[in-house]
Amino acid sequence: xxxAANAHRILLVDDDADLLRLLAMRLRAAGYAVTTxxxxxxxxxxxxxxxxxxxxxxxxxxxxxxxxxxxxxxREAPALPVIMLTAHxxxxxxxxxxxxxxxxxxxxxxxxHELLNxxxxxxGLHAAPDTQQPAAADSWRARIITQSAVxxxxxxxxKRVAEGDASVLIRGESGTxxxxxxxxIHHASRRAHGPFVAINCAAIPEQxxxxxxxxxxxxxxxxxxxxxxxxxxxxxxxxxxxDEIGDMPLSLQGKLLRVLQExxxxxxxxxxxxNVDVRIISATHRDLKAAIAAGTFRExxxxxxxxxxxxxxALSQRxxxxxxxxxxxxxxxxxxxxxxxxxxSPEAMAALVNAPWPGNVRQLLNVVEQSVALSTTPIISxxxxxxxxxxxxxxxxxxxxxxxxxERDYLIRTLKITAGNVTHAARxxxxxxxxxxxxxxxxxLDPAAFKNTQDTST
Numbered sequence: 001x002x003x004a005a006n007a008h009r010i011l012l013v014d015d016d017a018d019l020l021r022l023l024a025m026r027l028r029a030a031g032y033a034v035t036t037x038x039x040x041x042x043x044x045x046x047x048x049x050x051x052x053x054x055x056x057x058x059x060x061x062x063x064x065x066x067x068x069x070x071x072x073x074x075r076e077a078p079a080l081p082v083i084m085l086t087a088h089x090x091x092x093x094x095x096x097x098x099x100x101x102x103x104x105x106x107x108x109x110x111x112x113h114e115l116l117n118x119x120x121x122x123x124g125l126h127a128a129p130d131t132q133q134p135a136a137a138d139s140w141r142a143r144i145i146t147q148s149a150v151x152x153x154x155x156x157x158x159k160r161v162a163e164g165d166a167s168v169l170i171r172g173e174s175g176t177x178x179x180x181x182x183x184x185i186h187h188a189s190r191r192a193h194g195p196f197v198a199i200n201c202a203a204i205p206e207q208x209x210x211x212x213x214x215x216x217x218x219x220x221x222x223x224x225x226x227x228x229x230x231x232x233x234x235x236x237x238x239x240x241x242x243d244e245i246g247d248m249p250l251s252l253q254g255k256l257l258r259v260l261q262e263x264x265x266x267x268x269x270x271x272x273x274x275n276v277d278v279r280i281i282s283a284t285h286r287d288l289k290a291a292i293a294a295g296t297f298r299e300x301x302x303x304x305x306x307x308x309x310x311x312x313x314a315l316s317q318r319x320x321x322x323x324x325x326x327x328x329x330x331x332x333x334x335x336x337x338x339x340x341x342x343x344x345s346p347e348a349m350a351a352l353v354n355a356p357w358p359g360n361v362r363q364l365l366n367v368v369e370q371s372v373a374l375s376t377t378p379i380i381s382x383x384x385x386x387x388x389x390x391x392x393x394x395x396x397x398x399x400x401x402x403x404x405x406x407e408r409d410y411l412i413r414t415l416k417i418t419a420g421n422v423t424h425a426a427r428x429x430x431x432x433x434x435x436x437x438x439x440x441x442x443x444x445l446d447p448a449a450f451k452n453t454q455d456t457s458t
Contacts, residue, residue: 007031007032007033008032008033008053008054008123009032009033009034009035009050009051009052009053009054010027010032010033010034010035010052010053010054010055010056010119011034011035011036011037011043011046011047011052011054011055011056012024012027012034012035012036012037012056012057013036013037013038013039013040013042013043013055013056013057013058013061013066013069014036014038014057014058014061014085015038015039015058015061015062016058017038019058020036020038021036023056024036026112026115027119030116032119035050035052039061039062039063039064040057040061040063040064040065040066040068040069040072041063041064043055043057043069044069044072044073047073047077047080047149050147050149051077051080051149051152051153052080053080053081053123054080054081054082054083054119054122054123055069055073055080055081055082055083056082056083056084056085056119057069057070057082057083057084057085058084058085058086059084059085059086059087059090059093059094059105060087060090066084066085066086067084067093067097069082070082070084070097070101070102071100074100074101074102076153077149077153077156080153080156081103081122081123082102082103083102083103083104083105083106083118083119083122084097084102084104084105084106085105085106085108085110086105086106086107086108087107087108091105091107103122104118104121104122106118139187140159140162140184140187140188140192141155141158141159141184141187141188143180143183143184144177144180144181144184145321145324145325145328146318146321146324147320147321147324148313148318148320148321150313150317150318151313151318151321154181154310154311154312154313155184157310158181158184158185158188158310159188161185161308161310162184162185162186162188162189163188163189163190165189165190165279166307166308167260167279167280167281167282167304167305167306167307167308168182168185168280168281168282168307168308168309168310169245169281169282169283169284169305169306169307169308169309169310170182170281170282170283170284170309170310170311170312171283171284171285171309171310171311171312172283172285172311172312172313172314173285173312173314173360174285174359174360174362175315175359175360175361175362175363176312176313176314176315176360176361177312177360177361178243178283178312179198179241179243179283181310181312182196182198182239182241182281182283183196183241185239185281186238186239186241186279186281189239189279191237191238191239191279194235194236194237194238194239195234195235195236195237195238195239196235196238196239196241197231197234197235197238197239197240197241198240198241198243199212199213199231199240199241199242199243200243200244201242201243201244201245201247201248202243202244202247203244206249206251206252209248209249209252210251210252210255210268211228211230211268212230212231213230213231213232213252213255213256214230214232214255214265214266214267214268215227215228215229215230215232215233215265215267215268216228216230216267216268216269216270217267217268217269217270218269227267228267230265230267232259232265232276232278233265233274233276235276235278236276236277236278237277237278238278238279239278239279239280239281240278240279240280240281241281241282241283242280242281242282242283243282243283243284244283244284244285244286245282245283245284245288245305246284246285246286246288246291246297247286248297250296250297250298253297253298253301254298256301257298257300257301257304259276259278259280260280260301260304260305261304263275263276263277264276280305282305288302288306289302314357314360315357315360315361315363315364316356316357319353322352322353322357322364323349323352323353325361325364325365326344326349326352326364326368327344329364329365329368329369330342330343330344330368330372333368333369333372334372336372337372337373339372339373339375340378341372341375341377341378341379341380342378342379343378343379343380344379344380344385345379345380345381345382347381347382348371348379348380348381348382348384348385350382351382351385351386351389352364352367352385355367355389367385367388367389368388370387370388371384371385371388374387374388407439407443408443408445410429411425411439411440411443411445412445414428414429415445415447415450416450418450419450419451420447420448420449420450420451421447422436422437422440422447425447
């Protein structure tokens with residue numbers, strides 16, 4: 001039979017090959033995608049490769065029994081439900097396991113109808129998957145492309161978190177897809193029909209950020225000719241995503257705390273508080289505990305934002321997703337550039353899988369885009385990939401390193417323009433001489449070395 005694309009995946013574990021075959025036939029007939037394992041060790045290996053939605057395991061097995069398998073699964077993937085098949089003599093063990101997180105158990109011999117009902121409950125269903133709407137069950141996470149067990153576990157946690165209204169802090173390196181995960185949580189929540197509003201706290205100057213977030217009243221400052229709704233008001237009834245929350249100025253953190261505690265805000269220049277109903281999801285790549293210790297981030301804000309913490313793994317920790325992502329990006333980019341590119345050579349794909357990826361998924365997208373633009377054949381070669389990777393590494397250096405390079409290059413160019421005249425250079429860069437000297441000292445630049453230079457290219 002042909003299974004729907006969204007058929008729930010069930011892993012059956014039993015050392016009885018005949019029973020395993022019979023169970024698999026019954027569940028496939030019910031529309032489930034079934035894989036089997038004849039030992040706990042084989043099951044652990046399969047789970048590491050592709051995370052199922054449910055595990056059904058026999059209690060009595062040689063080497064590692066069902067209880068030991070459950071303990072291993074529960075320790076590594078607590079969101080993955082496990083149903084135990086048990087004989088009457090092992091019911092007390094199964095009952096004890098339910099107190100530790102086992103979803104449930106069935107005593108042998110069991111009725112097929114009872115088994116299917118247990119499966120539906122474990123999967124959180126009220127009915128079998130709708131084969132006419134293959135994307136419906138996972139539509140909330142449709143933009144997150146993965147076959148990684150660690151990502152599947154993260155998404156299971158995100159789905160569970162989405163059911164409530166707690167604030168969520170998403171941790172992860174730049175380029176891992178923190179905003180995509182925030183959108184997925186929003187789409188899986190009861191606020192899905194409300195707005196999703198995102199703002200990067202590091203991208204907006206401090207003097208504008210307060211007005212953008214909380215709004216302002218007419219006449220609050222020069223140029224404020226009318227009332228302006230802030231992003232919190234725009235997100236009313238939905239979700240607001242505060243990216244790079246670690247870069248929010250201390251002066252605004254107190255105002256954010258009021259929103260978190262009292263669900264109220266006061267626009268700039270107003271004395272009238274406004275009620276807001278928003279869920280806050282924030283994200284950062286910074287160490288917020290270090291920022292708290294340094295006095296740049298408030299501890300009370302941290303604990304209000306970090307009710308639930310989700311950490312997105314780096315792309316290097318989910319390499320099995322690299323071929324999937326690259327093949328997902330390829331047709332879109334080929335259409336954009338009008339290129340008849342339709343695949344990667346085995347050597348090119350191996351180069352992608354083995355690359356370090358400091359820029360994560362964002363860098364992978366950039367490398368595939370460059371490869372499509374450079375390729376002169378339908379199949380992208382390893383030579384093209386290597387060229388794109390080399391360029392990509394330069395484009396995706398860490399942010400702090402990029403800032404340092406820019407600052408140093410800027411100082412050198414300014415000193416060249418002014419032939420090493422620090423007073424002139426400081427005035428040109430709108431810095432006082434003391435600050436400018438500190439920058440020169442930071443980068444070990446000697447103004448005297450520029451005395452006989454003059455940059456005439458500007």
